[in-house]
Amino acid sequence: MMPSNPFSAKEVEASFGGRYVLGAELRVGGQGVVYRAKRVRLPDSSACNDEVALKLHLDAKQDKRVQREIEAMKHLRHPALATLLEEGTITISGKQTRYIAWEFIDGEPLDLRLSRGAVTEQEAIRIARDVTSAIVALWARHIVHRDIAPKNIMTKPNGSAILIDLGGARHLDNTSITAAGMTFGTPGYFSPEQFRAERALTSASDVFTLAVVLLECLLGHHPTNHDQHQLASSPPSANLLVPGVGTELRETINQMLQLRAAFRPPADKLHITFQRLAK
Amino acid sequence: MYFFNARLRFKIRPTATTIPGSIIAASAISAVDLERRKFGDYGHFKKKLLDPQLYVATVDPALDPEIVARLAAYPWFHGEDVPKYKSGEHGTRTAWKKKHKGSLISKWTRTVPTTPDAIRKAAHAAVEFQLKLGCDGILLAVPLTTIADQTLQAELDWIEAGIQACADLKVQCPVYATVALSEAVLHVPALKNPLVHALSNYVASRAELAGAYIVLEQTEPSSYFWNSKDPLMALLVLVDDLVRGAGKKVIVNYVGTFGLVANAVGAEIWSTGYYLMQRRFSLKGMTGIARPRYHSLALAGDIGVKEDLARIRNAGLVDKLMTPTSADAVLRTALARGKRPRFCAGMEILAKQLLCRTRALLANRLRDGCEARFDVPGSATRLGSEVANRSREIGGCYRAEGTRRNCDRYESSKSLARCLHRLE
Numbered sequence: 001m002m003p004s005n006p007f008s009a010k011e012v013e014a015s016f017g018g019r020y021v022l023g024a025e026l027r028v029g030g031q032g033v034v035y036r037a038k039r040v041r042l043p044d045s046s047a048c049n050d051e052v053a054l055k056l057h058l059d060a061k062q063d064k065r066v067q068r069e070i071e072a073m074k075h076l077r078h079p080a081l082a083t084l085l086e087e088g089t090i091t092i093s094g095k096q097t098r099y100i101a102w103e104f105i106d107g108e109p110l111d112l113r114l115s116r117g118a119v120t121e122q123e124a125i126r127i128a129r130d131v132t133s134a135i136v137a138l139w140a141r142h143i144v145h146r147d148i149a150p151k152n153i154m155t156k157p158n159g160s161a162i163l164i165d166l167g168g169a170r171h172l173d174n175t176s177i178t179a180a181g182m183t184f185g186t187p188g189y190f191s192p193e194q195f196r197a198e199r200a201l202t203s204a205s206d207v208f209t210l211a212v213v214l215l216e217c218l219l220g221h222h223p224t225n226h227d228q229h230q231l232a233s234s235p236p237s238a239n240l241l242v243p244g245v246g247t248e249l250r251e252t253i254n255q256m257l258q259l260r261a262a263f264r265p266p267a268d269k270l271h272i273t274f275q276r277l278a279k
Numbered sequence: 280m281y282f283f284n285a286r287l288r289f290k291i292r293p294t295a296t297t298i299p300g301s302i303i304a305a306s307a308i309s310a311v312d313l314e315r316r317k318f319g320d321y322g323h324f325k326k327k328l329l330d331p332q333l334y335v336a337t338v339d340p341a342l343d344p345e346i347v348a349r350l351a352a353y354p355w356f357h358g359e360d361v362p363k364y365k366s367g368e369h370g371t372r373t374a375w376k377k378k379h380k381g382s383l384i385s386k387w388t389r390t391v392p393t394t395p396d397a398i399r400k401a402a403h404a405a406v407e408f409q410l411k412l413g414c415d416g417i418l419l420a421v422p423l424t425t426i427a428d429q430t431l432q433a434e435l436d437w438i439e440a441g442i443q444a445c446a447d448l449k450v451q452c453p454v455y456a457t458v459a460l461s462e463a464v465l466h467v468p469a470l471k472n473p474l475v476h477a478l479s480n481y482v483a484s485r486a487e488l489a490g491a492y493i494v495l496e497q498t499e500p501s502s503y504f505w506n507s508k509d510p511l512m513a514l515l516v517l518v519d520d521l522v523r524g525a526g527k528k529v530i531v532n533y534v535g536t537f538g539l540v541a542n543a544v545g546a547e548i549w550s551t552g553y554y555l556m557q558r559r560f561s562l563k564g565m566t567g568i569a570r571p572r573y574h575s576l577a578l579a580g581d582i583g584v585k586e587d588l589a590r591i592r593n594a595g596l597v598d599k600l601m602t603p604t605s606a607d608a609v610l611r612t613a614l615a616r617g618k619r620p621r622f623c624a625g626m627e628i629l630a631k632q633l634l635c636r637t638r639a640l641l642a643n644r645l646r647d648g649c650e651a652r653f654d655v656p657g658s659a660t661r662l663g664s665e666v667a668n669r670s671r672e673i674g675g676c677y678r679a680e681g682t683r684r685n686c687d688r689y690e691s692s693k694s695l696a697r698c699l700h701r702l703e
Contacts, residue, residue, distance in 0.1 A: 139484070142439075193473065193476065193477065193480065196473050198473050198477050199430035199431075199432075200430060200431045200435060200477045200478075200480070200481055202480050202481055202483075202484035203484055204480055204483070204484055258524075260476060260479075260520055260524060261476060261479075261480035261483070262476070262479040262480050262482075262483040262520035262521060262524035262525045263520070263523075263524035263525070266483075266484065266486070266525075268486075
């Protein structure tokens with residue numbers, strides 16, 4: 001059964017004291033609901049006119065993750081990462097609810113784009129270029145995204161991409177909030193070490209996951225049909241799956257899919273490679 | 280590149296080729312002595328590194344009081360509280376050490392600092408001390424990994440604190456993260472040991488690190504060598520991950536002449552020495568009786584003289600495993616006549632329990648007269664070219680295997696490990 005939004009738009013707007021004017025409901029999931037909205041006043045009541053993606057977090061169990069996402073993104077400004085504009089807690093119909101207002105990205109989630117088929121090689125390279133730059137920015141702060149998947153990549157009409165949803169991001173200085181033996185992320189996109197529920201993940205894990213996304217972009221479908229065991233034991237070969245794409249891109253993807261994390265290229269070098277390959 | 284594991288006495292006998300550098304273990308020499316040493320007088324200190332040995336923090340003072348007294352005076356352990364030595368005030372350094380030995384040992388908590396502030400201070404002190412000493416690289420102080428806990432939180436906290444200290448102190452030389460692993464966490468097939476990959480992955484991911492300084496702890500100190508395959512394989516996998524995978528540098532220590540194999544796989548530096556405490560590391564006994572070993576070029580390793588030589592003879596492996604030199608002619612003749620090595624001239628004494636002083640004298644004698652027979656730097660240098668050839672040969676095996684699957688890549692070292700295992 002599809003999760004439903006427990007609040008009406010009017011209830012939400014009233015709870016914010018009219019600071020937000022809600023538009024379309026963009027996503028509803030078990031953890032929350034996302035609206036396209038217009039922020040007309042800041043918390044200090046000064047006027048503004050921002051297009052935002054307003055996310056209400058409905059699952060109180062996820063509060064720690066939400067807080068971690070807030071901490072990770074509060075002071076981070078990067079063109080390939082969604083910008084956090086405001087966060088806090090409001091009472092909607094008597095229920096304490098965490099919210100985050102993100103900059104609104106006028107684009108399309110990559111999963112929706114891929115539902116229409118594969119992207120071109122250049123489109124894939126541009127996505128890789130932008131996501132690797134986001135991975136570099138996060139890793140500079142010792143943050144691993146842990147959930148790079150098409151649903152968490154927004155593509156803009158100009159071909160650029162933005163990485164969203166750092167709800168599962170792990171800062172190395174923080175203790176784990178994932179139970180021992182459990183892992184966080186999206187099955188079918190786990191790196192081998194993530195699949196083994198290792199805790200000391202690095203940006204190499206995000207690099208592996210991005211390679212899976214890239215293959216999916218080039219194929220138009222998931223490279224192992226979401227078979228996580230295959231991904232973690234014998235990752236697919238770009239040479240076999242997408243023989244038609246450029247040699248350097250295929251070789252780069254194959255390196256990103258190395259089972260041993262230390263053998264994967266670092267994100268900063270990958271970013272330079274994808275920058276060069278992007279025309 | 281071979282580095283010598285330096286001890287309290289810096290002077291070593293001249294060798295045919297220069298030893299390019301040394302690693303000074305904090306447990307081998309007290310801070311008060313080390314700070315006053317002149318390194319320029321010794322060729323093997325042309326390059327020097329100081330191992331802060333935080334991984335020894337849990338050693339039992341009842342087992343090794345001398346070592347604990349030395350370590351405790353370093354600022355990253357408990358040395359901050361130790362009164363500074365002043366010759367006018369305290370007399371000789373020996374007198375100072377004697378006076379403070381008891382209080383230093385009593386302060387030994389057998390733990391490492393755990394609060395962020397204490398870690399930051401200790402990590403900073405370790406880096407600062409190495410800088411003042413003029414080390415050619417910084418070895419970050421990191422505790423021993425004894426539990427296969429994949430968060431590696433303590434280890435990573437220390438590495439991060441060390442990296443931060445290097446940034447604060449504007450360190451220009453290469454920085455190596457110490458990876459100190461207890462044998463207890465390595466008894467699983469190395470390629471499937473997540474701990475090994477998690478560590479190499481982490482070091483690989485930190486651009487600030489030039490590489491890793493890898494130390495393995497032997498949980499069973501009765502053995503002179505590593506006699507189980509998995510820990511040795513773990514070492515090779517770590518080296519391979521970091522060198523071939525991530526393009527980092529690796530220094531290995533305390534694996535005896537197996538360091539030569541690690542060197543062939545890609546380690547930049549391997550370090551060992553004559554005595555037990557220079558050759559292997561175990562928390563159950565840092566020191567102990569060091570019996571000279573027969574150094575076999577065929578094995579690129581040592582063979583025990585007490586029993587193993589006889590086993591080799593009985594197995595008909597003399598020609599395969601022993602390296603005929605003029606120096607071991609007597610020994611080989613004795614073996615051929617069916618005599619046990621302990622009855623060979625000059626060998627009988629080895630079978631007895633020796634006093635420390637006698638052992639030191641014996642070691643000198645052996646170095647003088649039987650260099651080729653024993654794995655001392657003298658022998659390695661006299662037979663340097665053969666050792667180097669062997670090293671290249673092993674390295675060639677790895678490169679030749681490089682196109683095969685990862686598991687196969689280690690076949691040659693597996694056979695070597697098996698060989699050592701059988702001999703031990």
